[in-house]
Amino acid sequence: MNEDQNAVRTPGPEMETVHLLRRVSVEFGLRQADFAARHGMHPTDVRALICLLDAARSGTPATAGWLGAQLGLNSAGTTALIDRLVRLGHLTRVRDADDRRRVLLAVDARAVELGQEFFGPWLTGMVELLRTFDAREAAAVRRFLLGAHAALAREGGDDA
Structure with a gap:
């Protein structure tokens, strides 16, 4: 057993933190599934809306191909998902102002409002908790979460 495998199998504060992250x-995921069920959506629909909101925040142009890649869907599945979200009034297709051949996806303001009504109290609680941290503590939390995301995003779960 190598050192990395031993670290995962040995209980300690690091694994306790990893388990807490998993609980969060x-x-x-449970809240997202509840939101989806209440609004006649599939959990993947909620993940799609989150991806699109993140893209808007970062200035990333969101096309159907981009969204499908984010969600691991083929083109038929992506089209069905987009059509469903458009039909539900949560998503709009807009022509790219820079390239009229390209269609961009945008979350409708009503969907944002629904999400804020549902998730807002939990998010507010987390923001209030973070505000109790000093700058160094907050930076450590952010560094851990960015590193955890990078570790999970690696193909195959290793450094290969």
Whole structure:
């Protein structure tokens, strides 16, 4: 057994933190599934809206191909998802002002409002908690979460 495998199998504060992150992730997933069920959506629809909101925040142009890649869907699945979200009034297709051949996806303001009504209290609580941290503590939390995301995003879960 190598050192990395031993670290995962040995209980300690690091694994306790990893398990806490997993608990938070599971809770987020449960809330997302509840939101989806209440609004006649599939959980993947909610993940798509989150991806699109993140893209808008970062200035990333969101096309159907981009969204499909983010969600691991083929083109038929992506089209069905987009059509469903458009039909529900959560998503709009708009022509790219820079390239009229390209269609961009945008989350409708009503969907944003629904999300804020549902998730807002939990998000507010987390923001208030973070405000109790000093700058160094907040930076450590951010560094851990960015590193955890990078580790999960790596193909195959290793450094290969």
